[in-house]
Amino acid sequence: MAKYLLLKHYRGAPKGVNDHPMHEWTPEEVTNHIQYMHDWSARLEQTGEFVDGQALSPDGTFVRSDGEGRPPITDGPFAETKDLIAGWMVIDVDSWERALEVAGELSAAPGYGGKPIHEWLEIRPFLTEPPTVTE
């Protein structure tokens, strides 16, 4: 088993096939999209492969230390950044192929015109604990 992070992007991923901003969709299309995502998570819970899923607000800022005794300084909001993460899912699956398969299902969520959006999702393996037997 291995865990993978699936990242959805507001910005920064390659352009999807059916790529229209969500505010141009009909309310039913938005509802169907959200329902699809819930169903996807529920299916993975049933198969024992779901770990976590969270959505992120597009708000926020960069922050860094400015040295001892000084408050951290911020730089933002993210208006200028080219990459903006919208949310994540964590799955725990038997193989890389299975990870691609379920990510593909998620990417096919319906959107504008009721058609699948085929958005690009980023998929990243977790680093794990080292195995006991190495030689």
Next chain:
Amino acid sequence: MTSVDETLLRALVPTVIGVLVRRGAPFAAAEDAVQEALVKALTSWPDDPPAHPRAWLVTVAWRSFIDASRSEGARRDRELRLELEPEPGAVSDADDTLQLYFLCAHPKLTSSSAVALTLRAVGGLTTRQIARAYLVPEATMAQRISRAKRTIADTRLTEPGDPATVLRVLYLVFNEGYSGDLDLAAEAIRLTRQLASVSADEEVAGLLALMLLHHARRPARRLPDGTLVPLAEQDRSLWDTGLIAEGVDLLQGALARDRLGEFQAQAAIAALHADASRVEETDWVQIVEWYDELVRLTDSPIARLNRAVAVGEADGPRAGLAQLDELDPALPRHTAALAHLHERAGDRRVAAALYAQAAGLASNTAERDHLMRQAARLGQSAGLA
């Protein structure tokens, strides 16, 4: 209030499942009922320890099974079945336990389901403990287990199984090591010991020996801050000599029966490392011979890679590099092995760059950090940093 001897409690789980199945409960329902009894035991035994733990578990689990059957409206069928059910005679607990191992590692199951089901039904762990060990939500683990049980619903507990599938599952648990609250390596050893007590298979002994020999090194494998210490740099005085002696004994007993398998070969390699009180005393020539056996038995590319590293020690780094050259560079740890052999050959700049590259390819943080430190060490001394 006394603390519950969890190891004793867990060891009873497979035999209690066996009793319920012999009394006529289907495996899936029996397993659920015993899990419920186990959770009850963990809460009530500290205040009220039973005089006969096994009988207590059987009674509580059976009651739980009856209740569940009733609520499913199957009462009449079940009672009928009970009337007809003969008292168990010839079947022993040992047979039950062995059959449970086979069932939980059934080839129809994915490896993750087999692992989860084995830990619950044979290991007597709760779903929550397994979920925490594998860092997934309890609900996810519960689903994984019930799905596994549905997959094998049509399989009879008495169906003969293949020990190799069981050993694969136990090896996976052992190799997972220590990621959550639960010591999976220790748990794997306990389950393999229990298996060895009911099976005379040489590979069961081989796997147990392999586990003990690696477990013996655990105190030396990490610094207190988690830093990985490679075998060559370990403080060998920290190795557990008791575990090593036990592992070597088991291995010799198995090898004497002359039915070699991959786990015996791997254990033999671990035993040769254990035998060297200083790294310079390692018998690399014999280790290469055992890798030859392992390659013959498994044809595994990982075994070939490890063999190349051993050849690098036995016949010099150039010989090792020549062996590596014939292997797929995409193999896990190929770049790390290349870096190591280049360093041994004195190509420090090449090695530094390869270590850095290998760090980027590592699949776990401890190895990544170790490789990055190697890159930094060589880079600095070669004037690259």
